[in-house]
Amino acid sequence: MASCLHLLLFLCGAPVALSQLRLFNLRASDLPDRLLGTTDGYVEVFLGSSPLGKTSVRYNNPNPWWEEEFTFFKAQENNVLRLEVYDSDVLFDDLLGTCQRTLRVGTHMHDCYLKKGGTLHYTYTLTPQQ
Template identity: 40%
Template sequence: MASCISLSVGLLFLCMLAGIHGATVKIWGLHARGLVGDPTTHPDAYVKVSCGTISGGMTEFRRDEDDPSWRSQFTLEGVKAGTPLTLEVWDKDLNFDDHLGTCTIPLTYGTHTNKSCYVRTGGTLYYSYTYSY
């Protein structure tokens, strides 16, 4: 009985630590289909990755591609429970980059592959992620 109680207390403590220190989010498999950029050119698309105030960085841009794929993988540490994953799709330009759309994804634990979201200006962004402690 005492070992059962100490095990329960230990598990509770580990769960509390995980909530305090946050979880790890890994993002990979970013690609898009049917992106729409400026009226006269194909988009030079790239993706910015973040979870709340934690920036994961961004992909390289793909010149003149409506259906770009990126090899980039991102790992974000210390993500607090309830913080959504944000994927912003941009079109690189000479002066000011154009924001094509933002995908805000509520995270659920586990590995999720080949997920998708619609990009505001047209097209679909695909991604995979793992959310774990």
């Protein structure tokens, strides 16, 4: 094991403090009713400029929750997590609001007020890798 570690350090040079990011418990409340149609929410997830994925669409529900979790193994403290909440529509999806957060080690729950109304709730855990 020790020799393996030495080899890794040798190959990688100065070790970078990578962390595991887990984003979960995504839900929203009081998403706005747009002029016509229904509120069909989904969330796109970015770390810095890298897309991590998006949730499914919850149709016709102003208080949706999403079972998806997002895990990323190359996160670092102080990376910026960005969540974009959309209302899916036939022609153009409507951006309801954007939530940005600088990552800190530990588990954190946040509520984020969306520009066009409603609140996004989410939890993330940032775990330093040994």
